Amino acid sequence: MKIGFIGLGQMGHGMAANLIKAGHEVTLYNRSREKAVGLDAPIAATPGQAAAGKEMVFTMLANDAALEAVLHGPDGILAHLPQGGLHISCSTIAVATAEMLEKTHAKAGQRYLSAPVFGRPDAAAAAKLFIAAAGAKADIDAAQPLFDVIGQRSFVLSETPSHANLVKLSGNFLIVSVIEALGEALALVGKGGVDKAAYLELLTSTLFNAPVYKIYGQILLEQKFSPPGFAAPLGQKDIRLVLQAAEALNVPLPLASLLRDRFLTLMANGGEKLDWAAIGALAAKDSGQA
Amino acid sequence: MKIGFIGLGQMGHGMAANLIKAGHEVTLYNRSREKAVGLDAPIAATPGQAAAGKEMVFTMLANDAALEAVLHGPDGILAHLPQGGLHISCSTIAVATAEMLEKTHAKAGQRYLSAPVFGRPDAAAAAKLFIAAAGAKADIDAAQPLFDVIGQRSFVLSETPSHANLVKLSGNFLIVSVIEALGEALALVGKGGVDKAAYLELLTSTLFNAPVYKIYGQILLEQKFSPPGFAAPLGQKDIRLVLQAAEALNVPLPLASLLRDRFLTLMANGGEKLDWAAIGALAAKDSGQA
């Protein structure tokens, strides 16, 4: 299939590689061209060229602004994606942005799917992502073979694309909640003299036998926040988007508010370049531990 | 082995049954005698009689006060457990109480182990508990065959008994954190129009593929808080004990503080008889949903 793929960061690079490997005719675009290194596919000069003449165009960008930058304007996706072409947005973006995308593409005679993904860069490279998809049934059917190439499983949530974005954001909120809870628990048992590795072994062998506890427990145990697998400013953005969506719906989320404050504390104290798991070290710091 | 077993509530009943079934010579005690129904073992008239002449005595009680009530006095464990006898405390009690027990038994020439358990009543009945044990190596070795009878796995954490209690309390804190996080996430996606069952299916098939998310996700989805598997006042007690232990160690735990407030709100609004998972419904309530 003729596909455009826009956004070759840590996540997008692996996803694009898997699409290419599966034999699709992929045209790449990234703002800084050198990110395409190692991908055996043509590189477009503009987002519009990556979309022009394609059945589908994927976007996998760092935030809403980056997505809007490749969408609008004479060189953007909207101006070049063919009538009936399908934009599959995998980025973690605001619910309101997804609603805008749905309307804007419809007005332009194009189609739009939200398909944000769960997984860190290694999962993207290994085609082990989980995909949360929402949109018109026909569009999802069309995209399904590609989802199968980039992920280990996909979930169809709704016919309203932005629902998938709300799910993705709330999923990231749940992950950060785990980081905070583990950070507090480790601060407590650690200061109480308990061996933290044995503690995590117990947790993750029993009720908390899930990847998210294993991955973030290990990172917190080793305090290995650099280089980041998922950078703190991106996590901060996601909590901001969760709170924005919640504000639009009048849903108070006190735990999300706590997480927001944690990210601000981290940013104010040199955390810009760390993994988002570093907010899990703040409880120990507040308790006077290292 | 000759064993005393004190405390035949929802948890203790199943544990005692498994010890009896394994062929141990168990003497039971419970404040209200009728809780022993269905257990084929003699019932002592006092805690002291349940401990007298035994190699080991288990206690599985609802809280610190209940434990202290069977410990002290002329009819208590301390006065009757033989020299060298081993008290295995499985209750979820305060760290400070465990420290007191260790000292008090040592002074009386007796031995003490903390062995709190993870699991709900059905797991106790099915011998599927997880046991967090801490104490002298010889004592743990002696208790190990009994742990194997009541649980699916035991973890030796430390030679300091109270460490096991700190681990148990912090584990319960982590469970309540999951309830709160799920409660907020469901309030958000639910008010946003997402199908909550599909949402939970996605979460628990992917990063959150752990019993705790499946169990509490399902309870929250069905709003099935009665009858309680684990009653809210017991959960409230555990968060209180976590915060007490944290205060003794000067460890601020803002998430635990939030959970404390949630339990108070629940108690103030008729939640006394509900499952502790009912705090997970407060976020939806605050957001104006049913």
Add this chain to the structure above:
Amino acid sequence: MKIGFIGLGQMGHGMAANLIKAGHEVTLYNRSREKAVGLDAPIAATPGQAAAGKEMVFTMLANDAALEAVLHGPDGILAHLPQGGLHISCSTIAVATAEMLEKTHAKAGQRYLSAPVFGRPDAAAAAKLFIAAAGAKADIDAAQPLFDVIGQRSFVLSETPSHANLVKLSGNFLIVSVIEALGEALALVGKGGVDKAAYLELLTSTLFNAPVYKIYGQILLEQKFSPPGFAAPLGQKDIRLVLQAAEALNVPLPLASLLRDRFLTLMANGGEKLDWAAIGALAAKDSGQA
């Protein structure tokens, strides 16, 4: 002096009345013309006409969007205020908006002052406002005689206009903090059986002998939230702007986060039309009172 006055809500009406009474030649503008009732001054058809040919133009609007609506476009202030004309913005707006205004007016050869005010509508009518002013010294000197007409006292804070907006927003944060603290204290002593009126009398006669405690203590005591003196959505907006300013500066404000959640709870439960003091009733509600 020839003055334009734009925005005739509860606050602006009183301020404009005082400027007219002091003998200034005031041209009024409000989106809905009928708000000018009772003011003896000409009404312009557009914001631009209210600014055209004036030495100064005041704006006193409900939010940033309303201010931007009268600023831009062919009928806006920017297009009509004379070269060297002074825009005095009294609205409670975002720090970022004030920074934009400073730059935009400078580019247009105009001058800009931030002069947000403290006080409720009755204080505006009685010329009892407090004015927090920031901007170039010459501009403040020019505006001072008018400040003296609308307020009881003005404070010059800085030569950077947006500093006054940050001060105003943080002042409103402090007021809402008082509402929350009083709300929690009243929930506690009230449920404990203490006479709440006697309690407030004690507080406001001693350490808390300040208008803010008297005003909001009385409102909370009487639960008199309607009609609103200052509507809850405006208070919610101010906390949002405080948190935005704090986020831009990487300053975590956990108390402000709590207040944000309170406003969301209020909005989700029918508080749209109430006074912002109504968030102070939520603590009692959570405790099962009323």
Add this chain to the structure above:
Amino acid sequence: MKIGFIGLGQMGHGMAANLIKAGHEVTLYNRSREKAVGLDAPIAATPGQAAAGKEMVFTMLANDAALEAVLHGPDGILAHLPQGGLHISCSTIAVATAEMLEKTHAKAGQRYLSAPVFGRPDAAAAAKLFIAAAGAKADIDAAQPLFDVIGQRSFVLSETPSHANLVKLSGNFLIVSVIEALGEALALVGKGGVDKAAYLELLTSTLFNAPVYKIYGQILLEQKFSPPGFAAPLGQKDIRLVLQAAEALNVPLPLASLLRDRFLTLMANGGEKLDWAAIGALAAKDSGQA
């Protein structure tokens, strides 16, 4: 009048001095005798001797444990205060302790009043305290002349003594709320470049024109936390007692929970010897300032 006065700390010393100066026949007691330096009155060897043969005995102690230590036992107040003698407790103690005192004294044929005070040591020395009194009318009438000697004003709250303690505790909660709110506001405007002294001048000249804002604003501005006027561990204790009273009544107080965590952070980071206002510096610290 013949009076006993027990507890000669920073507060009690000034109160006792004023009672002596007014001509009362005061017998003093303090655990460490040297605290009585500068007071022209006999010093008893035990609390009981200070109470024996007196119409009234005041207690002004640091916490509940200190009060219980002078109350019970063969040398305690209970054993020696005459039948009909009146115990006036001015300490900041738990609501539950006051309830116990009321019952215990009644059983012993003695009378009991709660009369906690508001004010720092300089106010105690200057007889400028505010007194929150609760108890039987006859007892308050009897104590009134002495209240007039130690304070500038007294408030009669209720016939239930413990109500005065609840009021005192909630009053201290309000003070700490002011410290926290000011701390957050100063962190915000300070990082935003506003002159903090000018900011406080504005606040305390207008809506926040109350002693509590002036006193704590100045302390926070100067970061002058040592020597303490009121030590942080005492403030921590008061918030603990507020939360205990609130828990007994099922009243969630999220702001008090935040303050509890602030005190823990302070204690974990060397704040043991500082003024309680030092929690107001934590917001600035979290934001990366100093």
